[in-house]
Amino acid sequence: ALVVGTGVGAKNGLLIKGIDALEMAHKCDTLVMDKTGTITSGRPRVSHIEIIDCEVKEILSIASALESESTHPLASAIHKSWSNVTSEKVNVVDIRTIAGMGLVGKLNDKVVAIGNKELIEEAGVEISSEIDSSLVKASMKGVSIALVSQGSRLLGWIEMSDRIRESSKLAVKKAKQMGLDVIMLTGDNRYSADSIANEVGIEKVVANIKPDQKASQIKTLQEDGKIVAMLGDGINDAAALSQANIGLAMGAGSDIALDAADFVLVRNDLIDAVSSIDLGKSTMKRIKTNLGWAFIYNLIGIPLAMGVLLPFNGMLLPPAFAAAAMALSSVSVVGNSLVLRWWKPIEN
Secondary structure: HHHOOOOOOOOHHEOOOOOOHHHHOOOOEEEOOOOOHHHOOOOOOEEEEOOOOOOOHHHHHHHHHHHOOOHHHHHHHHHHHHHOOOOOOOOOOEEEEOOOOEEEEEEEOEEEEEEHHHHHHHOOOOOOOOHHHHHHHOOOOOOOEEEEEEEEEEEEEEEEEOOOOHHHHHHHHHHOOOOEEEEOOOOOOOOHHHHHHHHHHOOEEEEEHHHHHHHHHHHHHHHHHOOOOEEEEOOHHHHHHHHEEEEEEEEEOHHHHHHHHEEEEOOOHHHHHHHHHHHHHHHHHHHHHHHHHHHHHHHHHHHHHHHOOHHHHHOOHHHHHHHHHHHHHHHHHHHHHHHHHHHOOOOO
């Protein structure tokens, strides 16, 4: 049944790295998922640039230079916006990634940074209450916000919006129907996270979370007795994917995420995460049925072969019949397992 289940999964775009993952999937009661690139398409676009102390081309040039080596979807949106506005490049050096916060580097001996409010403040920029209020209002639109600074100056911020995957709402609905507790973990701001969560029907959200904290959240759930499946696509999800009982990665995700996952969703479709768990449950159902048939065969066949009925009615199961019955039990087990070949993934 496990071999058939693995083959059926591959046929339907679910690459399963180990049989253990398929066995564990049927026990899963909690589905945790990332937001960007998982619930959303992972192809954000710049929707607005708020300028405070520079020109548009300056903030985009610095932002693009800082994001030059980043593989995050938001980096791609910034590069595209920069190329549409200017071809002017700036030489930012000593670029460092601050996990879950953003990037910092140096431009003309001044620290430049792009990321969340916490990172910008750590870079030495004072954010006034007026600007803070504006940031809250912007966040309430459900966009991702990247602030950009140079030295002690806040240059402004870049707002990016991302389209929700068509299958996300249905996937969450199907997961709940299967009895799964659905949770969103994201490093994005609370307002953006809540906006996306409300749209797809997720009630439990943990926002403003760093990559290592994602793994800690998974561990906390496990300590509470939960069997957790984690769905993600990026480098920031790798630790959480490894910590989870079952790691599910989008096929278009980063190599690190793919390596850490137990299931790879080739079609990059959120509904396939729910299908993976359903396949695990269907496979285990077949295994239990096989064990039941084997138990019944042995419960009846072994006493007959031992001659239990011989003193009463002279009945004795001949060796040839015993061998045939054993072969028949194997055929029934194989046949029952092959029923899995007709399993179908959940469709949009």
